[in-house]
Amino acid sequence: MRSRPLAVVAVLAALLGGALLITSPQALETFQWEYAVAGPRPQRDTTFGARILRLSEEGGYFDTDNLISNERSYLHVAPALRSRAGGGAYIGVGPDQNFAYIALLRPEIAYIIDIRRDNVLQHLLFKALFERSESRFEYLAGLTGRVLPDDAHPPNAADVTTAQPASTAVSLTDRDGSLLSAVQSAETDAATLQDIVAWIDRAPLSQDELERVHRDVRARIERYGYPLTEDDYTVIRRIHETFAREGLSLRFSSHGRAPQPHYPTYRDLLLETDRAGTPSSAFSDEASYALLRRMQLEDRIVPVVGDFAGPHALRAIADDLKATDVRVKAFYTSNVEYYLFRNGAFLRFADNAATLPWHDEALIIRSVFRGASPDLAAHAVAGYGSIQVVQPARSFLERNRSGGYATYAELTAHDVLPPS
Template identity: 45%
Template sequence: MPIAALWPLLLTVTLACTRPAETPARRDDTSAVAAEKPARQDSLTTAEFAALSARLSDTGGYFDTDNLISNEPSLLHVLSDLDRMHVRGGAYVGVGPDQNFNYIARIAPRIAFVMDIRRDNLLQHLLFKALFAEARNRVEYLAHWLGRPVPADVSSWDARPVDSLVAWAVRTPSTPVSAQSAVDAVRRRVRTFGIPLSAADLATIERFHRAFIAEGVALRFTSHGRAPQPYYPTLAQLLTERDREGTQSGYLATEEAFRVVQSLERRNLVIPVVSDLAGAKGLPVLATVLRERGDSVSAFYTSNVEDYLIRDGRFPTFVRSLAALPRQTNAMIIRSWFGGAGSHPRSVPGYHTTQLAEPIVDLVGDPSVAAVRSYRQLVMRLR
């Protein structure tokens, strides 16, 4: 998604029983961790969560969109690639808003980092963190997210398909009372997460929340100064999308998938970070943090941020920082290509965007990458 100058990133952890364990001992030299390193934590305190976010963050920058939702309808098409490569556990890194949750739900990482050049992305992830804290299940999460009255029979929704949840959101309007209740609950929650928030920060979180409440599942990606594109999906489309096998596999598709993400959020293991992917602080400091924790990257979702880094001449810096991260041998980089329907060998018919997965070891070990002068060159290496 033109999570564009989101020269960003993200990550997470989850219940061991919800997903197959991480492939044992599949590591290369970059993921070796000294035996005396402390054991990985399966939760962080509020103070540790806030301190880790601050340690990884820098001053951030500007991008020309609020980026409230993704504009990548193809985002689930790489799930089969992740399954085929047995990508599980570890540390997840990603950029942008809630599309990260789809990959987190599938991979079930131990910890997740969402890195974005915009501080607004960090604020939006605090909104999501509050929603996960408030919700008992998927329908209550959706109700709080969209400011709808919570159904009286909340527990009876657990086994229902995501289509039913979206249909409920379509036919259930928000009310002044339900909208204000949702906004108030989020405002109370975000103040408890340890990250200092100014009055302007709180106003931004509320502005984002009220945009979801006003538009509901009809909300689309928008940017400032650029016309909306016909292929931009609605939130309803994103929530009900299917993978290459035709299965609805998003993070709200099942209670199991939802609880993988919710567990990480409630244990303070989805860390929002304000940072440039080619910056001097974010990824280099992340490498240190991962070694301290004894963690290694399993998946890195960049959307199309590499496009912007190539244009700015900073792509080699990103590749060097990526190569320095502790990683699983089968760790994958996930990127998005906006070339149009049929524009890439891996394109799925009917989709303007194409989701691509590549082993990180292939990218950092490919000598041709140094000569890449366009994003097209980069993605067309993959067939």
């Protein structure tokens, strides 16, 4: 991409109502952005877009699409997160597996940082879908381009606080063969996620519905105040169309390579449980969905373009948190540190992490694929291609202050909490 002259800062400051004055022109000049000025729109709020710009740094390349996670084990750490729920900040990486961790932790704010700028574009799509969808049923139907029948009235997520016990839950297939009966009540969470998944699997893709939903999604994204080009909107459309075309059978893939057999489908990730068999995904109940939707409506899930070892993004997030006296309760690093070790950048990440304001009970969540220590054998589950572990952040910070880690295997096995 081409670098813009410093004059673009003045243009953006005017466009965003001066919101960009909170960062320096020198900092903005180092970012290589493409800007599109689409003119004023009703109800335009530039605060959210300006925050993304202020926190972000120049992106980079990674050879995967990352539309969904390849970590089938992602919920095996759910009990540790539930026990620390409430308040603080969450930092994560990647697509929508973050929503499960956010729902479990219930933080004040969440930042999702990724070196791929496409990840920000994907999260703008997710944000718009959350805003327009009052229930998880409506969200998943909109994401996959399925038409909700005229007589379907999904429960109001804001009114649902508890799930109905499985023994009394009404299946969507129980009454006259209809898959809709249980989602017509606004008083219970009777529609199980399995029911919703079964409905989406059976419903055909509607190109007209996909187009209708996407027009609304784009109109919402245009009001966020984050400068996008037509090429960016093409990427957002491509992501939406991929979810619709592949449906719940979508898998993680790398460019030029077929998905590995152990990679889960989107269906698998939605229906995944913790090690005890408790449904724990972001869409497992309406209460979790309601929390996420409220955070999206309040701009409290912030996607950021950034490298864990980069010069700006993590440190800017640290400044953001210190300004509001909020401490990090959890940092989900996935397996990014594997690549940081391989590229000789881990120490820069460790230095960046040390600038964050950490809660005393904070955890670091990791997914281990390659280079796992034999000490993690107890955490492995048969049939899963990844291992999920959590480490107290204080152990990570103290070790880095006193000599650091020699290898990735040493890092991922150090002082991890026992499986639960």
